[in-house]
Amino acid sequence: MAQPLPVHDDLSDFAAAVRNGLAQPQKVIPARFFYDHAGSELFEAITALPEYYPTRTEIGILTEQAPAIAAAVGPGRAVIEFGSGSSAKTPLLLRAIAPAAYVPVDISAEFLHLAAAGLAADFPGLPVVPVAADFTRPFRVPAGIAALPRLGFFPGSTLGNLAPAAAVDLLRGFAATLGADSWLVIGIDLAPGPAKPQAMLEAAYDDAQGITAAFNANLLHRVNRELGGDIDVAGFVHRAVWNANLGRIEMHLVARRDMVFRAAGCDFSMASGESIHTENSYKWTLEQAWLLARAAGWTPAAVWTDADARFSLHLWQRGAGVMQP
Ligand SMILES: C[S@@+](CC[C@H](N)C(=O)[O-])C[C@H]1O[C@@H](n2cnc3c(N)ncnc32)[C@H](O)[C@@H]1O
Known part of the structure; x- marks a missing residue:
């Protein structure tokens, strides 16, 4: 590593x-x-x-939809995970997409390094490069990763911790970090509904x-x-x-x-x-999540929810379909 x-x-x-x-x-x-x-x-x-339905619900959606994500984004990408925590959901994505590298980013440095070491042991041959940083600020993408096409991964509805204007700023910042030709897989917890x-x-x-x-x-x-x-x-x-x-x-x-x-x-x-x-x-509705994406320069490509519409997983593409004025 x-x-x-x-x-x-x-x-x-x-x-x-x-x-x-x-x-x-x-x-x-x-x-x-x-x-x-x-x-x-x-x-x-x-x-x-x-009581904490988001984690198991998101894992269920990701397990089902990982093949669709893989088909859209293709192999050979560096996966940059924002707020990676224990990286517990990450193997579901990595096993599906044949990545070129994995870069977990988290503010909790010691926990990050332990989680990264555990994940590296499970994926021999995959470069795993943890970055201890505040993702709301610009941070340096590690050398060797910079040349690779990227896929952002932002599960856990961590976006929900930010007020709307700050959420759009963050998603814009992710677009800049991930670069042209990038994708973002993001989990967003949904507003109250019938179930x-x-x-x-x-x-x-x-x-x-x-x-x-x-x-x-x-x-x-x-x-x-x-x-x-x-x-x-x-x-x-x-x-x-x-x-x-x-x-x-x-x-x-x-x-x-x-x-x-x-x-x-x-x-x-x-x-x-x-x-x-x-x-x-x-907590966002699907329509509000769509607007967040568009406001931050992302184009929604797919969205999935569980059967009870409690949680949503989104696949967004950087800048696709943006008409230049
Ligand atoms: C709600 S938890 C989600 C953890 C994991 N992604 C999941 O899906 O279960 C938020 C994670 O983001 C990290 N985090 C929160 N704010 C952050 C920031 N500003 N910069 C980097 N990491 C942050 C926390 O340390 C924590 O690991």
């Missing part, structure tokens, strides 16, 4: 985000900071929960075993560990609610009582009932 690129150290980003976010009238810490090693492990545990009531959505983000609550609380543990915080994490309760107006699940950490604490070199106070907003998970 080739050597990974230098790890992007985001400690100062984290400190700045916590300082700025906790100074807002609605306190906020962006969701990308969930993913230290403990956060990545907790997310893996979430994917196995009975997907609001209660099912909320349960997926507030499970009976409290794993999602622990994932949410880990963000405060991370502030304490990395930014010299003295937050009483037990003083917060996890809340997940569907915001119908904005089409998103919101996760919050709600203060159980008035409190003061120190974090990232600053003092903060919170009133009982006040929350820190930690994650949005936008």
Whole structure:
């Protein structure tokens, strides 16, 4: 396996985000900071929960549709996976398409390198080149990959963590990273429907075993560990609610009582009932997903859902069918 690129150290980003976010009238810490090693492990545990339908539903669609994806994109591509996590879904794609290389990209560096090593062992002969980076910022595509035609892979509905304008910016950035003649396979969780009531959505983000609550609380543990915080994490309760107006699940950490604490070199106070907003998970209709693609310079080539229309998998092509003015 080739050597990974230098790890992007985001400690100062984290400190700045916590300082700025906790100074807002609605306190906020962006969701990308969930993913230290403990956060990545907790997310893996979430994917196995009975309430968390997205992972098993997306795996079902990908298993069925991998041959169609392979027929469209052809062999010999470098697969660049954005937010690869454990790379658990990746073999389904790699086995179907005869790739030339695999580049997992994730902000959770240690977890990324472990997952990449595991995948490399399962695919002897395939160059596997992990890149520890924030995919919302430009990053260097490893030497040796740059000349290959590319296929982006963005499963897990991670796109849903971004508000619409930022989602379009991200997809535009992916188009630039992937280059001309590229394709993108992207998983997008769907808006509530007949077989997907609001209660099912909320349960997926507030499970009976409290794993999602622990994932949410880990963000405060991370502030304490990395930014010299003295937050009483037990003083917060996890809340997940569907915001119908904005089409998103919101996760919050709600203060159980008035409190003061120190974090990232600053003092903060919170009133009982006040929350820190930690994650949005936008849910899209198929029509909205189509518009996101077009707004970002992608042309939808195919879309598949499960029988209950809970989750969708999309195949988009870079720039195809765009009429030059
Ligand atoms: C919702 S999980 C999805 C994981 C996996 N792709 C799946 O389908 O189960 C989001 C993944 O994206 C990574 N991630 C989140 N924000 C990121 C960012 N800004 N840059 C790079 N990776 C990010 C996380 O570390 C995590 O592995």
